[in-house]
Amino acid sequence: MKLEVDIERLASELDQLANFSEAEPPAVTRIVYSQADQQARLWLRNLCDESGLSTRVDALGNLFARWDVSGHSTGAVGTGSHIDAIPHSGRYDGTVGVLGGLEAIRTLKQSGFKPLRPIELLAFISEEPTRFGIGCLGSRMLCGSLKADQASALKDKQGDSLPAIREAAGFTGALEDVQLPPGYYNAFVELHIEQGPLLEREHIALGVVEGIAAPAALRVHLKGSGGHAGAVLMPQRRDAFLGAAELSLAVEAAALKSGSPDTVGTVGLCDIYPGAANSIPSAVKMEIDVRDVSLTHRDAAVESILQSARQICEKRKLEIETSILNADAPCKSGPAIVEALKQACEAENKTYKMMISRAYHDSLFMARIAPVAMLFIPCRNGYSHRPDEYASRQDIANGVAVLARTLASLAS
Numbered sequence: 380m381k382l383e384v385d386i387e388r389l390a391s392e393l394d395q396l397a398n399f400s401e402a403e404p405p406a407v408t409r410i411v412y413s414q415a416d417q418q419a420r421l422w423l424r425n426l427c428d429e430s431g432l433s434t435r436v437d438a439l440g441n442l443f444a445r446w447d448v449s450g451h452s453t454g455a456v457g458t459g460s461h462i463d464a465i466p467h468s469g470r471y472d473g474t475v476g477v478l479g480g481l482e483a484i485r486t487l488k489q490s491g492f493k494p495l496r497p498i499e500l501l502a503f504i505s506e507e508p509t510r511f512g513i514g515c516l517g518s519r520m521l522c523g524s525l526k527a528d529q530a531s532a533l534k535d536k537q538g539d540s541l542p543a544i545r546e547a548a549g550f551t552g553a554l555e556d557v558q559l560p561p562g563y564y565n566a567f568v569e570l571h572i573e574q575g576p577l578l579e580r581e582h583i584a585l586g587v588v589e590g591i592a593a594p595a596a597l598r599v600h601l602k603g604s605g606g607h608a609g610a611v612l613m614p615q616r617r618d619a620f621l622g623a624a625e626l627s628l629a630v631e632a633a634a635l636k637s638g639s640p641d642t643v644g645t646v647g648l649c650d651i652y653p654g655a656a657n658s659i660p661s662a663v664k665m666e667i668d669v670r671d672v673s674l675t676h677r678d679a680a681v682e683s684i685l686q687s688a689r690q691i692c693e694k695r696k697l698e699i700e701t702s703i704l705n706a707d708a709p710c711k712s713g714p715a716i717v718e719a720l721k722q723a724c725e726a727e728n729k730t731y732k733m734m735i736s737r738a739y740h741d742s743l744f745m746a747r748i749a750p751v752a753m754l755f756i757p758c759r760n761g762y763s764h765r766p767d768e769y770a771s772r773q774d775i776a777n778g779v780a781v782l783a784r785t786l787a788s789l790a791s
């Protein structure tokens with residue numbers, strides 16, 4: 380099967396998509412349900428309509444674009460990723476899997492391939508945790524691991540609820556209907572940038588992902604007494620930020636001492652109140668991201684962090700509230716999907732290596748309702764979640780060609 384990926388068209392579409400942003404280029408900010416996100420999703424849906432796919436949007440905002448096969452309504456072969464982007468990030472995270480997935484379908488159509496199963500592109504809603512604190516909202520609901528009432532209880536930092544936000548963004552319908560029926564997908568393959576340095580460093584064209592690490596996110600609120608930065612002497616203070624600072628070092632220690640080189644801990648959010656240079660922090664809201672390929676090590680690190688939080692607050696006479704936003708199991712790729720990816724790499728004469736994804740992806744949840752695997756392409760210096768995130772046209776084209784072949788073999 381001769382495949383001609385139109386990389387010029389795809390590169391131009393990736394640049395167009397990057398313009399739907401609330402950040403100065405080259406940075407991209409596209410928070411879920413924001414104006415930029417809504418406009419991007421409309422633009423994407425038009426692109427899918429123009430490509431001859433039948434499109435629909437569910438009550439949460441997940442976008443489906445299907446290459447229909449008469450007489451086949453279930454057991455589709457799915458591909459896709461996300462287009463929301465964290466603040467001041469790059470233009471390839473997620474978008475390569477959505478626009479690259481569309482290009483793979485167009486390439487197959489162009490080649491005269493006739494699928495025996497529907498092939499469907501999915502642009503998940505809210506893969507990033509930015510707005511609601513928990514990532515993969517769309518895929519969690521599609522696989523049924525997040526129920527409508529749990530989703531409805533989510534609020535953003537302004538205190539607006541998810542139902543109010545999604546309706547204001549024009550998504551209506553019952554959230555109970557988002558969960559996909561059993562057998563909806565027969566397979567799911569996600570193309571994504573590696574978000575790490577290995578492929579580039581080892582000069583390997585593609586990564587076939589055998590599993591996705593186990594992510595967890597904690598929210599910790601510390602409360603002290605605040606006061607005047609000049610008037611309150613040190614022994615009288617209950618400084619919430621110093622508690623947060625000590626806890627941040629405890630997060631680092633929990634990851635380093637976990638006994639596993641794969642444990643990572645990050646404090647990416649730390650809001651100080653009242654946030655004035657001459658006012659002692661009376662409260663701090665922080666979010667802690669903890670992961671490992673092994674669930675046992677990840678859970679042990681979470682437990683160690685929670686214990687440290689209690690001890691630090693006791694010593695510093697701070698009040699503490701902790702909540703676990705999510706603590707998900709890792710997933711293994713489906714052997715048949717991995718095999719299809721490997722054969723497609725060989726058919727395209729591209730080198731590949733077997734890898735684990737340390738980042739989480741929507742495939743982590745799609746794995747609960749279908750066999751999945753991911754295909755990684757290199758990104759420069761392994762950078763991601765940064766404005767200088769970059770994937771070359773050749774690497775993107777390699778990924779799309781192998782994805783197209785894989786979809787074809789799974790849909791035959």
Ligand code: HGY
Binds near residue numbers: 506507508514737739
């Ligand atoms: O955080 C992650 O792993 C993904 O980029 N949302």
Ligand code: MN
Binds near residue numbers: 472507764
């Ligand atoms: Mn990301």
Ligand code: MN
Binds near residue numbers: 506571
């Ligand atoms: Mn991503």
